[in-house]
Amino acid sequence: MTERPFHEGLEAxxxxxVAPTLEHMGYELVRIQVSGKERPVLQVMADRADDAPFRVEDCEAISHALGAVLDVNDPFRGEWTLEVSSAGIDRPLTRAKDWERYAGHVATVxxxxxxxxxxxxxxxxLGADAEIARLKLDDGSEMALPRASIRRAKLVLTDELIAATALPPAAAN
Structure with missing residues (x-):
């Protein structure tokens, strides 16, 4: 089974x-976020399991599939909006694999x-395992942060991150 990010309450x-449907389609759940009270917005952030670039067509396919799943298991009373997106360059770090993949890049926690x-x-x-995420601070000290205590963690947009995540010219077409 794919490692899933930690969520609480309604988001969990x-x-x-939605995660089983995403996984069956070849995607991985990065984050669920609910915002707004009167007309909630449900944001589903996903990655492709094959690490290929995430495209608009991926958002459309996920939106259609999850729309059907959520119509059956309606999480809200009244009207609500579904938004599907990629994690983007300055992505949240929600899984140990994200912390490992982006080791060497700057993040805020x-x-x-x-x-x-x-x-x-x-x-x-510096990386992470199931329980601990590791960060090297500007003063050179290292912090071992309990992953269960992390409210938010995301990459900081830097020139190095942009260069590391840029598509090779042939793949950009």
Whole structure:
């Protein structure tokens, strides 16, 4: 089974509902996010399991498939909107494989529970396992952050990240 990102509450229930369909289609769930109260917006962020570039056609296919799944297991009362997107360049780091893949790049992390008197950290990604994400801070110290305590973690858009994620000229066509 593919490693799935950690979610809580309604977002966890939605992730459990949509992830099997995504995986069957050849995608991986990156993040579920619900925003808004009057007319909720459900954002589903995904990657291609084959690591090929994510295209508009991928968003369309996922949107159609998940729309059908969510119509049956309607997570909201009343009207709501489904948005499907790729993780993008300055992507969230939600799975251990994301932390491993982007080791060496700069990220920001916000914890739910303060550690050493602070909730926010910025540094170079060193990797992660199932429990701990590692970050090298600007002062050279290393932090072992409990993944279960991470509220948000995302890459910082840098020239190095852009260069590392740029498509080779032949693949861009």
């Amino acid at each position: 229930r939605i992730a459990d509902t 916000e914890l739910a529970i303060p550690m050493e008197g602070r909730k926010r950290f910025k540094g170079v990604v």
